[in-house]
Each structure stands twice: as structure tokens, then as C-alpha cells.
Amino acid sequence: MNRFQQVLILLCGIAAFSCQPSSENIQIKKAGVGIPSDQSIEKKIxxxxxxxxxxxxxxxxTQITLDVITQGxxxxxSDEPLALDEKLVLEAIQKYKVGSVLNTANNRARTPKKWNSVIEHLQRVSMEEIGIPLIYGVDAIHGTTYTAGATFFPQQIGLGATWNPEIVRQGxxxxxxxxxxxxxxxNFSPVLDMGRDARWARMWETFGEDVYLNTQLGLEVIKxxxxxxxxxxxxxxxxACLKHxxxxxxxxxxxxxPALIPERELREIYLPTFQAAVDQGAYTVMINSGLINGIPVHANYxxxxxxxxxxxxxDGLVVTDWADIENIHIRDKVAATQKEAVKMAINAGIDMAMVPYNYNFTTNLxxxxxxxxxPMQRIDDAVSRILRVKYAMGLFEKPMDKQEEYPEFASEKFEQSALEAARESITLLKNNEQVLPLKKGTKVFVTGPNAHSMRTLNGGWTYSWQGEKVDEFAGKYQSILTAIQAVNGTGNVSYQPTVEYPAEGTYDVDHLRDLNKAKRMAKAADVIVLCLGENTYTEKPGDLHDLNISENQQLLAKEMAKLGKPIVLVLNEGRPRLISTFETQMDAVLQTYLPGNFGGQAxxxxxxxxxxxxxxxxxxYPKYANSLLTYDHKYAENQEKMEGMYDYESLMEVQYPFGHGLSYADFEYRDLTLSKTTFTAEETIEVSVKVKNNSAIAGKEVVQLYISDHYASLAPSVKKLKRFEKIHLAAQEERTIRFTLQGRDLAFVGFNNEWISEKGDFSIMxxxxxxxxxxxxxKTYNQVQSLAL
Incomplete structure (x- = not known):
């Protein structure tokens, strides 16, 4: 045993999961749909x-990326036009017996016809050489990312903003x-990570910060x-592939x-969404690329x-993320060699390596x-899981579907569904003096770097990894500017970007141009529509040092505010960039997130x-850089000034709270009623509330139910979301909304890492x-809590 192995064993000993679960806590199959059990398939395996x-x-x-087997x-x-290199294809499949390929080539979308041609050839070679079809995978996270002409929905954070499970499932x-x-x-989707840090470059790939919301919408994606x-x-x-x-x-x-996460927090915050998805029957899981408590997750048994x-x-397939077995050696310095990294990862439980550029993994293993x-037993287990997925897909009978079998591809019906998702995602955060909606015929000046860009509407993972190729494929859709012109008339709309993103280079850089001209144009308008936000990015390229929106965009906002015109701030961003230096000068604020190709029209x-x-x-939505907290924070995280003490700015102010969103309608809540005020953990409690639309227009409202635990053995959160329902109310319509709660809805993970509902006082809000x-x-629950209620 070398010193690297000794260190790893030591780290395992002090990790959050250092203790072996007792037999009573290990459940081989939990309640739920699960992966279908088919004895005939198991026999074939x-x-x-x-x-x-x-x-x-x-x-x-072994999984390689497409670029490895193409000409050039x-x-x-790869060379363009794209073509497979037969010699390299045979090297991969005939020599190294590769069973999986992923990704596109040259980081570029392909037509369905080209995809059919490429994959059909690979499947033919795989069946001839090995007798087993290969499995092809892509990151299609808000539509078929790498397919030209595909229908693009809002990114996952925008779908989270709909609070509408039906729309999420349709997408x-x-x-x-x-x-x-x-x-x-x-499909390497859905992302079930928690978007609890506004700084994170992948926050927009999540459904947001809440466990329950993530769980419910994640289940709809899998369905x-x-x-x-x-x-x-x-x-x-x-x-589906659960990430990460x-x-x-x-x-x-x-x-x-790296992250330091106590087991209690890991189980309560990060695990329930994955558990529910496993119970639902997701076939594959992709692993976290980072480290937890000093151990690379890819090497954590x-x-x-x-x-x-x-x-x-x-029971399904566990796949690595991009080159992450290599990272155990190269980046994390836990394995002294690549071979040792392979040993650690496979013995830990990895079934398939997203290598993706070489065959060192195969020779080492x-x-x-x-x-x-x-052990050969570990290899057989991994291959069994891979074959189980391939059989479940029907690839042995039919290695590939073809475009002509899918006549509704990019259909008007699909596009309408994406448009409706964009409409329901956009969030009105502020509307002083009811400046919105605008009257048609209003003279509007549109400005800002995000006003006339399909790229920023879509974000990363759109036609290419970083989204920089969007404009090559999205010419038929409307930007914010052209959509405003279509609705309000071209003659009523003037435009100048004033702040512009560079065509290439660092995503978070922009340039200020012609500010004085913009001010002259704005003076001639009735309303300014100021479109600010971010350029496209994801993963490491999207890391940033400053959460504030860029200085040039701040300057543009402040200079527009000096003109005394009503300003509608339109935010088009993957994470909430800080706007507190000028937000008070904005009359209305709309958050579009990354709404996709139909975001401008919506x-x-x-x-x-x-x-x-x-x-x-x-x-x-945070207000300050040092006031980043989630709605379900602990009381001690947001302490108000105590009587007789100095105020050390300990209050954690936010710009807009979780669950916030305005409407042009006026919704009134009344008569919150409980079926009982005392109940046991085995009983259910019925909650009802009346909601009325007091306005002259119809609207949709999200009814949100929260629980607050007054006192607990571990510091409770201020509140927790436990139920929600999105409803449509006609003008003057009133409806009674009902929810059912059980004792386990009050549970948290206690000192012994078990879920527990403690007797005591609670509030429903x-x-x-x-x-x-x-x-x-x-009552205690000797299992991982699933929120698939």
C-alpha cells in the first residue's frame, strides 16, 4: 500500500459517510415506480x-467523445463537413471495444439527418464487431441541444420559475x-443539483434553491x-441521467x-431530490465532479x-462526468498515477468512464x-448495469430511431408549448405605479447588451456548449427588440445597444459605446426598456469574481435614470447579478432568466x-455580495438589531424573496383553515385556503404553502416550502385550494442522521x-426521506 492509498483510507475514515449503514437502514428497493424488473432481460444479461x-x-x-473518431x-x-474516419472508428470499436459515444463534434449542432447518418454507421460497426449496440448520449437540457432546428424551452431555472409541473413535463x-x-x-438531464449559491456558474441549470420544488419538477422531467x-x-x-x-x-x-458537507445536511438538502428520482425509475446517474470532505466523489465508495x-x-448505470477519473490523479492529487485513479473509481462504484479523449482507461482497467x-465481480456488475439500460432502450432489436419516424419534429405544436413555458417563466419583480403593462403605440427606447441577442436569450448548452453559436442557428426567432417592434410597431421603437458584448473572448466583458447618443434617443421616447444581464456561459468558463452586474451596465442604468423617464428593467441572466446600486431608480423589473428562442416574443x-x-x-435574489442566503435559512443567519446594541449590519437584506412574483391581476387570500389543530405523526391534516381574483383580468397564481417549526432539537429553518399549486382564475373568480400534509412533512434530519418529526408547535403559512x-x-424514519409525495 503506497502513501496515497493510506491517505485515501484515512480520509474515508473521517468522511461524512465513514460509518457503514446498519442493515436496517439499507433498502434494496424503495416504494415507487423504479426501474422495471424484467427476468428475460436479466437472463440475456x-x-x-x-x-x-x-x-x-x-x-x-468506456465512453469517448465524437471528435475522437472523425476525420481530422x-x-x-474535426474536419467540416463532418465525416467519420473509418480507421478511427474501427480502432475504437474493433480494437478497444468501446460501448458508448457522447457529445457533438467541433462543439456544433448537427441536423437530424447528419445525426442519423453518424449513429447508424456506429451502430452497424458495433453490432458487427461486438454484437452489442453502443449507447449514444448528449446534454439535451432545455431541448435537443446539439440538433439544428430543435425546439428550445426556457433553461431549467426558467422552468423552475413557472412553478408548473405540467409545463415542465411537456418540455x-x-x-x-x-x-x-x-x-x-x-439524455444527460435533469440537473437535480440545488441552486443555493447565486455565484455558481451552473445555477441556471437547476430548478432553484428549494428541495421540494426541485423534487417535484425533477420528477416531471423524468416522467x-x-x-x-x-x-x-x-x-x-x-x-434520463440524474446530475450531479x-x-x-x-x-x-x-x-x-471542494465542499465540506456534514452528512446531516447532505441527507436533508441534497439527497431527497435524487432519492425521489431513483424511486421514480431514472436509469442513469452522473457523478459530482468535485470533492466532498476531501474525497473526490468519483472515488468515494x-x-x-x-x-x-x-x-x-x-439499479441503473453510474457514469462519470467529463474526464473525472483522470482528475483524481491530475487535479485532486489523490492517486499517484492514472492507473491508480482508475482502480479507485471503479472499485468505488463507477460503471462507465466518460474518458473522453483516449483509451488509457481501457488498458489500465x-x-x-x-x-x-x-475484482471481476465489480466488472460484471458494471457491465450488467450498462447492458440493462441498452436492453431497456430496445437497442438490440432496433439500434437507432430515424428522423422520418418523428414527423412532429420542430412542429408548431411543440413551438407553442415552448412559447407558453417562456410566458409562464418570466417574473415581474417590481411594478411601481403600474407602469406595466404599456399601451400599444407608446414611444419606446430599447437599449442594453441583451436587447437584440438570441444568444443571451438561450444561454449555454444551446447549439454549442457555451452557447456562442446560437446566432448561426436561431435566425428565424425574435430577439427582445424585434419582438417589441412586432407588437408595438417598428415606428414606435428606437434602439441602440450602448453596452455590447464582444463576439469572442471572456463572457463577462462588455464595452460601452455612444452613451450620449443613447441619452438623446431616450429623451425622445416615452418609456425606456433597459435590457441588462449576462452573456452566455456554463461550467468553469462561467466562474466569476464579482456578482455585481458589470460596471458598464450599472453606468448605463444610472445615466438612463437621470433622464426622468419611466424605466422598465429587463433582466436576462443565468444567475441573479446584483442590481442594488440602481434598482431603486427602476420603475419596473422583469426577470426573464434564459427563456429560450421564444423568450423575446413572450x-x-x-x-x-x-x-x-x-x-x-x-x-x-440577493441585494449585497455579503448577504447571500436562502429563504430556508436559520434564524441566526438573519439577526435583526437587538435593543440597546449597535447595528453591525447583521440583517441579511435581500432584493426579492424566494417565491416572489407580481401579476397584473389582484389576488386576495382568506380563510386559511386546518382540519385539526392537534394531530399525530400518523395522521393527515387537511389545509384549505380561498383565493380570489379581485381584478377585471384573468391571471395565474402560485399558491405556496410553508411550514415553520417553532422549536426543535436542531436549529430549525425559518420556513420550508411543503406544497404549491399553480391555478388560473378568471376575473372575479374565487376558488378554494386544498392541500394534505402528514407528519413526515414536518421531519428533518436529526443528530443520528435519521429523519425525525418532533412533537411541538408548528405554523402553516x-x-x-x-x-x-x-x-x-x-416519530423517526429509518430511511432516506423521499419527497415524491
Whole structure:
């Protein structure tokens, strides 16, 4: 044993999951849909394992990127037009027995026809050489990311802002249909990470900061991808991939960085969404690229095997993220060699390596098995999981679907669904003196770097990884500017960007031009529509040093405010950039997030009253850089000034609270009623509340129910979201909304890392209404709590 192995064992000993779970806490299969059990498939898997050589088994565990096997691939940059290199294809499949390919080539979207051609060829070679189809995967996270002409919905943070499970599921169904039309059966989505740090470059890939909201919407994505019955062999379905297990996004605000997470917090905040998704039957899981408590998650046996596979009962395929086995050696310095990194990862529970550029993984793993360092049982388990997914997809009977089988690709129906999602995502945060909606014919001056850009409307993972190629593919859609012109008339709209992003280079750089000209143009208008935000980014390239919106954009906002004109601030950003230096000078504020190709049209409709906004913030919008907190914070995190003491600015002010969002309608809440004020943990409590639309226009409202624990053995959160429902109310319509709660809805993870509902006083809150009740007994739950209620 070398010193690196000794260090790893020591780290494992002090990690959050250092103790082996007791047998009573390990559940092989929990209640829920789960991955369908098919004995005929299991028999076929066993027969394949008997037939396959060690090299073929290891090949099934290997995943390479498309650039490796295309013409011009010597530098991993493919020639255009794209074509496979037959010699390199044979090297991958015939020599190294590779079982999976991912990604696009040259970081560029392809037509469904091109995808069909590429994948059909790879499948033919794989079936001829190995007798097993390969599995192709892509990151299709708000539509079929790398397919030209596909339908793009809002990014996941925008879908979170809809608070509408039905819309989220529809988007997933369209994405699955169009991804399968390209011949691709595996989607690296949904992201189930928690967006609890406004600084994080991947916050917009999440549903927001709340556990319950993430869980409910994540389940809808899985149902949309895989169907209610999880039969992914059916037409238009793909296998979901849960990202990124576990605890990604925590601590530093930078991507792929270490985190220190106590087991209690890991189980209460980060785990429930994944557990619910496993129970629902998600077929694959991708692993957190960072470290938790000093251990690379890709090398953490306690997390990958003991927790995920045993306790959570996950029967599917565990895949690495990009080059993350190599990172155990290169970046994390835990393994002295690449070979040792492979040993750690596979023994920890990794089933497939997203290598992605070479075959060192295959040669190293074959040697490790031959030397007895990796048991053959572990290899067979990994290959069984991979084959289980391939059989479930129906790839052995039909290795690839074809475009002509999918006539609704990019249909008007799909586009209407994406438009409706954009409409429901956009969130009205401020509307002083009812400056919105605008009257048609109003003289509008549009300015800002995000006013005339399809790139910024879509964000990253759109036609390319960083989203920089959007304008090459999205020419038929409306930007914010052209959409306003379409609704309000070109003659009533003037425009100048004033602040512009560079065509290439660092995403967070912009340039100020022609400010005096912009001021002259603004003076001639009735209203200024100021479109600020961010350029496109994701992952490490999106790391930032300053959460404030850029200095040039701040200057533009302040100079526009000096003119005395009404200003409508339109935010188009992946994370909440700080706007407190000028927000008070804005008359209205709209958050569009990253609404996709139909975001411009949806926004214009809202600006001019054709659509009533209904989005709600899925995160807390911070006001200051050192006041980053979530809505479910502890009381001690937000201490007000105590009598007789100095005020050390300890109050954590926020710009806009979680769940906030205005409407052009006026909703009134009354008569919050509980079926009982005392109940046991085994009983249910019925909650009802009346909601009335007191206005002359129809609107949608999200009814949000929160629980507050008055006192607990561990410091309770101020409040927790436990139920929500989005409703449509006609003018003057009133409706009674009902929710059902159980004792486990009051539970938290206690000192012994078990879920516990403690007896005591609680409050239920809906809007400004509150009712107290009493839980008369304490109950523990010897399992991971699933919020799939």
C-alpha cells in the first residue's frame, strides 16, 4: 500500500459517510415506480456476461467523445463537413471495444439527418464487431441541444420559475421526442443539483434553491423523458441521467470545487431530490465532479456504492462526468498515477468512464483486473448495469430511431408549448405605479447588451456548449427588440445597444459605446426598456469574481435614470447579478432568466399586456455580495438589531424573496383553515385556503404553502416550502385550494442522521395568512426521506 492509498483510507475514515449503514437502514428497493424488473432481460444479461471477453467488458465501460473518431481528429478538431474516419472508428470499436459515444463534434449542432447518418454507421460497426449496440448520449437540457432546428424551452431555472409541473413535463416530452429523432436515446438531464449559491456558474441549470420544488419538477422531467411506466424502448423516449450526484454547487461558488458537507445536511438538502428520482425509475446517474470532505466523489465508495446503490436502491448505470477519473490523479492529487485513479473509481462504484479523449482507461482497467486489483465481480456488475439500460432502450432489436419516424419534429405544436413555458417563466419583480403593462403605440427606447441577442436569450448548452453559436442557428426567432417592434410597431421603437458584448473572448466583458447618443434617443421616447444581464456561459468558463452586474451596465442604468423617464428593467441572466446600486431608480423589473428562442416574443406580450405574468422566483435574489442566503435559512443567519446594541449590519437584506412574483391581476387570500389543530405523526391534516381574483383580468397564481417549526432539537429553518399549486382564475373568480400534509412533512434530519418529526408547535403559512397547530408525538424514519409525495 503506497502513501496515497493510506491517505485515501484515512480520509474515508473521517468522511461524512465513514460509518457503514446498519442493515436496517439499507433498502434494496424503495416504494415507487423504479426501474422495471424484467427476468428475460436479466437472463440475456447473464448470457452476454458469459460470452464477453474481459476486453469487451471493459470496452462497454468506456465512453469517448465524437471528435475522437472523425476525420481530422488528430487534434480532436474535426474536419467540416463532418465525416467519420473509418480507421478511427474501427480502432475504437474493433480494437478497444468501446460501448458508448457522447457529445457533438467541433462543439456544433448537427441536423437530424447528419445525426442519423453518424449513429447508424456506429451502430452497424458495433453490432458487427461486438454484437452489442453502443449507447449514444448528449446534454439535451432545455431541448435537443446539439440538433439544428430543435425546439428550445426556457433553461431549467426558467422552468423552475413557472412553478408548473405540467409545463415542465411537456418540455421534457418534446425534448425526448426530438432527441430520439436524432437517433440519440440517452439524455444527460435533469440537473437535480440545488441552486443555493447565486455565484455558481451552473445555477441556471437547476430548478432553484428549494428541495421540494426541485423534487417535484425533477420528477416531471423524468416522467417526460421515460414515460409514466419507464418503458424507454417506446417511441420518443430517452433514458434520463440524474446530475450531479451528490452535493455539487456547495461552498465556494466556483464550479468543480471542494465542499465540506456534514452528512446531516447532505441527507436533508441534497439527497431527497435524487432519492425521489431513483424511486421514480431514472436509469442513469452522473457523478459530482468535485470533492466532498476531501474525497473526490468519483472515488468515494461510501457515496457511490453504500449510499447510492445499496441504501437508495439504484439499479441503473453510474457514469462519470467529463474526464473525472483522470482528475483524481491530475487535479485532486489523490492517486499517484492514472492507473491508480482508475482502480479507485471503479472499485468505488463507477460503471462507465466518460474518458473522453483516449483509451488509457481501457488498458489500465484490463491490467488492474488481470493483477487482481479490481475484482471481476465489480466488472460484471458494471457491465450488467450498462447492458440493462441498452436492453431497456430496445437497442438490440432496433439500434437507432430515424428522423422520418418523428414527423412532429420542430412542429408548431411543440413551438407553442415552448412559447407558453417562456410566458409562464418570466417574473415581474417590481411594478411601481403600474407602469406595466404599456399601451400599444407608446414611444419606446430599447437599449442594453441583451436587447437584440438570441444568444443571451438561450444561454449555454444551446447549439454549442457555451452557447456562442446560437446566432448561426436561431435566425428565424425574435430577439427582445424585434419582438417589441412586432407588437408595438417598428415606428414606435428606437434602439441602440450602448453596452455590447464582444463576439469572442471572456463572457463577462462588455464595452460601452455612444452613451450620449443613447441619452438623446431616450429623451425622445416615452418609456425606456433597459435590457441588462449576462452573456452566455456554463461550467468553469462561467466562474466569476464579482456578482455585481458589470460596471458598464450599472453606468448605463444610472445615466438612463437621470433622464426622468419611466424605466422598465429587463433582466436576462443565468444567475441573479446584483442590481442594488440602481434598482431603486427602476420603475419596473422583469426577470426573464434564459427563456429560450421564444423568450423575446413572450416578454413583448407581457410588456404590452397581451399576457399576464405569472412566474415566481425559484431562488432568493440577493441585494449585497455579503448577504447571500436562502429563504430556508436559520434564524441566526438573519439577526435583526437587538435593543440597546449597535447595528453591525447583521440583517441579511435581500432584493426579492424566494417565491416572489407580481401579476397584473389582484389576488386576495382568506380563510386559511386546518382540519385539526392537534394531530399525530400518523395522521393527515387537511389545509384549505380561498383565493380570489379581485381584478377585471384573468391571471395565474402560485399558491405556496410553508411550514415553520417553532422549536426543535436542531436549529430549525425559518420556513420550508411543503406544497404549491399553480391555478388560473378568471376575473372575479374565487376558488378554494386544498392541500394534505402528514407528519413526515414536518421531519428533518436529526443528530443520528435519521429523519425525525418532533412533537411541538408548528405554523402553516399561505401568503400573509398563518395558522398554528400541534404535533402530539415524535416519530423517526429509518430511511432516506423521499419527497415524491
Amino acid at each position: 447473464a448470457q452476454q456476461l458469459e460470452r464477453l471477453t474481459l476486453a469487451e467488458k471493459v470496452g462497454q465501460m 481528429a488528430d487534434e480532436f478538431v 421534457a416530452e418534446v425534448c425526448a421526442y426530438e432527441t430520439r429523432a436524432s437517433g440519440i436515446p440517452w 417526460g423523458y421515460q414515460g409514466e411506466d419507464n418503458d424507454i424502448s417506446k417511441h420518443g423516449r430517452v433514458a 450526484f451528490l452535493g455539487y454547487s456547495s461552498l465556494s461558488g466556483k464550479d468543480r470545487t 461510501q457515496l457511490l456504492t453504500e449510499l447510492l446503490k445499496k441504501e437508495m436502491g439504484f 484490463i491490467e488492474l483486473v488481470t493483477e487482481g486489483e479490481v 416578454l413583448a406580450e407581457i410588456l404590452f399586456g397581451e399576457v399576464n405574468p405569472s412566474g415566481k422566483l425559484p431562488y432568493t 399561505v401568503d400573509q395568512l398563518k395558522q398554528d397547530f400541534y404535533l402530539s408525538e415524535t
